[in-house]
Amino acid sequence: MIPVLDFNRFSSGTDRDGFVADLGAAARGPGFFLLTGHGIDPALQAGVLAQADAFFGLPLAEKEKVSILKTPHYRGWAHDGLESLDETSGQKDRKESFNIGYDMDPVDPRVLAGEPFRGVNQWPELPGFRDTMLAYYDAALALGVRLCRAIALDLSLPEDHFDTMFHEPLAALRVLHYPPATGAAGEIGAGAHSDYGVVTLLLTDGEPGLQVQPRGGDWIDVPHVQGAYVVNIGDCLMRWTNDIYVSTPHRVLRPKRQRRSVAMFVEANPDVIVAALPGTGAPKYAPIRAADYLQSRLDATYTETVGG
C-alpha cells in the first residue's frame, strides 16, 4: 500500500526511468512512500534525534525562553497542546515540538523590515544543538530539491524546472516529542491533517503511531524502516500539479511509549508563484505566492496567537 522506493536507482543513474515512474505512481496514488538509498548520513539522523531528546528533557523554564509564541515566524518551542492539526476536532494535539526555519542574519534587510517568514531562529543553550539542526536542515533540503528533479521528470518538465526555487526557502524543520498515552478518552498525538508544503521528509524512531488515510479508504499504519524517510506530498504541490498529485490525510495516535520524529517540510522560496504547472490541464486554482499560501494554512492551525 505504501511503497518503498530506493533513491539510489535515480541518483546512481542505473534506473532513473523506473524510479521516476514509481515515484509518479506513489504521488498520484497514496501520496505517501518510504524512501531508502537517500544518502543522508545515519550519524546526522541519530544526531538530530539525540539533540531533540536533550532539548525536550530541559526544564520548562529553559524551553519557555525559546517559545514559538515570542516570534511571529513559527520558530522555537511549541508546548504540548498548543496546536490543533485537525482544526475541526476541537482537540489539542498532545505533542511538543521545536521548529527552525531558513537561518537568517538578524541584520538582513528583510528581517529588519519584518517580512513574513523572514525571521531569525531561536536557540536553546545546548552544546552542538544549533550546528546539528542547521546541518540537518541543509541536508534534508538538498534531498528535497533532488527529489524535485525526479518529480519534474515525472511531470514531463525539464529536470531542472524547480532547481532555482528553493535557495531561500520557507522550508521548516521540526523535531517532535509525543509523551506516552495516559489512557484518557479521545487523546490524539497529532490530529488528522494534510501537510501544507511541497513534500515532507519524515524520520521516525520506530515507535508506532503514524497512520494515513488514502482517499476513500481506512486508516492504515505507516511501517517503520530504519533510516528511511516517510515522504508525502503536501497541499502546495497538490495545488501546483493541479490536483494530479495527492496530499493525503495522516495523524499520530498517542503512543504507548514516548515517540520522537523529525519532519522536514520542504517549501519553496516565498515569492515562487504556485500556478498550475505546464501540461497539467486547465487551472483549477488561481496563482498564489508560496508564502501567501503557507500563511493561509498556518493561520488555521494555531490555537493561540503566535508572536504575541
Ligand SMILES: O=C(O)CCC(=O)C(=O)O
Ligand atoms: O510525527 C509524525 O510521525 C508526523 C508528524 C506530522 O504529520 C506533522 O508534523 O505534520
Ligand SMILES: [Fe+2]
Ligand atoms: Fe503531517
